[in-house]
Amino acid sequence: MNIFKRIEEDHKTQRSLMEKILATEGSSKERQTLFSEFCVEFEAHAAAEEHAFYAEMLKHEEMTDQSRHSVAEHSTALELIEKLEKTDMSSAAWLMTFKELAHENEHHMKEEEDDVFPLVKKNLDDETITEMLTVFNKRKEREKSPVD
Ligand SMILES: [Fe+2]
Ligand SMILES: [Fe+2]
Numbered sequence: 001m002n003i004f005k006r007i008e009e010d011h012k013t014q015r016s017l018m019e020k021i022l023a024t025e026g027s028s029k030e031r032q033t034l035f036s037e038f039c040v041e042f043e044a045h046a047a048a049e050e051h052a053f054y055a056e057m058l059k060h061e062e063m064t065d066q067s068r069h070s071v072a073e074h075s076t077a078l079e080l081i082e083k084l085e086k087t088d089m090s091s092a093a094w095l096m097t098f099k100e101l102a103h104e105n106e107h108h109m110k111e112e113e114d115d116v117f118p119l120v121k122k123n124l125d126d127e128t129i130t131e132m133l134t135v136f137n138k139r140k141e142r143e144k145s146p147v148d
Pocket of ligand 2: 007045049112
């Protein structure tokens with residue numbers, strides 16, 4: 001396992017959850033459960049990426065612009081999630097906003113896979129890349145464990 005495969009695995013989970021949510025209707029129990037699963041997963045993934053991945057990239061001038069861009073996209077997605085949490089799930093507005101989130105997030109994940117990964121592979125050494133996976137896993141686990 002390496003950090004790139006690890007992130008791709010999470011992206012696969014997010015893609016599958018988004019697809020399932022789009023196939024649900026109204027404020028069904030199924031939509032509620034899948035959406036809260038998606039939120040927990042998305043937020044933990046973004047936090048772990050920022051901690052393990054983007055924080056390291058930001059130390060290097062040649063990757064600063066891309067890092068800032070990607071982190072800004074996390075914020076946009078989190079704002080859409082917040083909006084969804086305040087919207088009636090059975091309304092057309094909810095589905096429209098969720099579609100927007102799914103579209104934005106698909107673009108974001110594809111950009112990470114196609115543009116960010118090659119940039120990291122080009123600019124960071126193997127040791128740093130190995131360390132990223134450890135930091136990512138630790139943070140993700142912490143984000144997903146329920147607070148007492
Ligand atoms: Fe991301
Ligand atoms: Fe990601």
